[in-house]
Amino acid sequence: MARMTRRDFLKASGSAAFAVSGLAGCASMGGAPTATTTPSELMPTTGRRVIVVGGGWAGATAAKYVRMEDPSLEVVLIEPNRKFISCPFSNLVLSGVRSIGSLTFGYNGLREQHGVKILHESATAIEPDTRRVRLDRGFLSYERLIVAPGIDFQTEQIEGLAAAGDRVLHAWKAGPQTVALARQLKEMPDGGVFVMSVPPAAYRCPPGPYERACQVAWYLKTRKPRAKLIVLDANQNVISKTALFRAAWQAYPNLEYRASSKVVKVDPEAREVTTEFGDKVRYDVVNVIPPQRAGAIAVQADLVGVDKRWCEVDHVTYESVKAKNVHVIGDSTIGIPVPKSGTIANAMGKIAATAVVNLINGRPAPQMPPANVCYSWVSDSEAMAVVNAYRIDNGKVVQIEQKLTPGQSTLYAQHATAWATSIWADILA
Numbered sequence: 001m002a003r004m005t006r007r008d009f010l011k012a013s014g015s016a017a018f019a020v021s022g023l024a025g026c027a028s029m030g031g032a033p034t035a036t037t038t039p040s041e042l043m044p045t046t047g048r049r050v051i052v053v054g055g056g057w058a059g060a061t062a063a064k065y066v067r068m069e070d071p072s073l074e075v076v077l078i079e080p081n082r083k084f085i086s087c088p089f090s091n092l093v094l095s096g097v098r099s100i101g102s103l104t105f106g107y108n109g110l111r112e113q114h115g116v117k118i119l120h121e122s123a124t125a126i127e128p129d130t131r132r133v134r135l136d137r138g139f140l141s142y143e144r145l146i147v148a149p150g151i152d153f154q155t156e157q158i159e160g161l162a163a164a165g166d167r168v169l170h171a172w173k174a175g176p177q178t179v180a181l182a183r184q185l186k187e188m189p190d191g192g193v194f195v196m197s198v199p200p201a202a203y204r205c206p207p208g209p210y211e212r213a214c215q216v217a218w219y220l221k222t223r224k225p226r227a228k229l230i231v232l233d234a235n236q237n238v239i240s241k242t243a244l245f246r247a248a249w250q251a252y253p254n255l256e257y258r259a260s261s262k263v264v265k266v267d268p269e270a271r272e273v274t275t276e277f278g279d280k281v282r283y284d285v286v287n288v289i290p291p292q293r294a295g296a297i298a299v300q301a302d303l304v305g306v307d308k309r310w311c312e313v314d315h316v317t318y319e320s321v322k323a324k325n326v327h328v329i330g331d332s333t334i335g336i337p338v339p340k341s342g343t344i345a346n347a348m349g350k351i352a353a354t355a356v357v358n359l360i361n362g363r364p365a366p367q368m369p370p371a372n373v374c375y376s377w378v379s380d381s382e383a384m385a386v387v388n389a390y391r392i393d394n395g396k397v398v399q400i401e402q403k404l405t406p407g408q409s410t411l412y413a414q415h416a417t418a419w420a421t422s423i424w425a426d427i428l429a
Helices: 006-020 057-069 108-114 161-167 176-187 208-223 242-251 296-300 342-360 410-428
Strands: 049-053 074-078 117-119 123-127 132-135 138-141 144-147 151-153 193-198 228-233 255-258 263-267 272-275 280-282 285-288 292-294 326-328 371-377 383-393 396-404
Touching (some): 049 057, 049 138, 057 108, 057 342, 176 285, 263 285, 292 296, 342 371, 383 410
Parallel strands (some): 049 074, 049 144, 074 117, 228 255
Antiparallel strands (some): 123 132, 371 383
């Protein structure tokens, strides 16, 4: 892996972050779908309709860009949440560096500026054979469907987690749990123990848990110097920006990192978690990030692959390998070799939009490789980053280069803030 100079990084991050402008999408479909009857077509159409299920980083981008590339197409976005809350930057809410309000946006720009029709409802089922999407009160027909359901959690893999309810938080979908976990951290006694778990790969935003560890450790160091953070990682090592995170952790003697420590049980009454090797770890505050899979509606529609976790797609069009005229984008895809990052979700939204517009109009989809930039905050004022470049080779995405910043700095934190402002506008404005 090549190390980069400051000039190299500025050049690479500028082209990847701003020219492409495009961690795992975040606003997601809530809850499991139900098999309700669908008595009638809700919005009959005589034109060509594209439906987008899920209004997170990937889905909202796709809805906007389909309309931008072909205004003659009707685009309907189905998203139950009335507000978009960004997962990237949400770790800063835990440390008090940012508020949840600063990461919260409306969908009015898509409706008013781009003519996207938005239904704040939950899609309950997908019927690829009839080209219909079910909702509780009826169905919608489509010519092409884009599914961006984000992730759901495999809570059954951790004993006691489902029964624990709100006593054990993941805060891996930004929103109320983020605010609640920040409050728990703030109320934790000085001298207490904060325990967080990292799930086995693959999961949304590979560096996300390690960035969270930095934010919690920074907060404890500055506000509760006698407290301790224990990170229980199911993986054998830090899986993203390994050397950079380990270097950053040198500033946090209150952070204890334990590799190969998969959490398999949580006991809120005893306030302890158990790892797969039987180690019991007591806590004052716990943050369990469970194993993940594609959003429930993708599972219901049988869009997931043999691993029963992620959706397999054509890398040029993002069309599902299991359902014709259905495109799957964002964190729910297998993705390899691209990470489940916000930048990639945004890029997938644009690429899928271009593919859909071309295919509907009888043209072949162009081969458009994504690009990735991912920032991680290691304190209240410093960040670091990785930039990835890819190409399409025989219909597959292949990584051709990865560059890391030489370290952390306030300059990269400024770049991170500029990236966020730019990409939020690119998705929603």
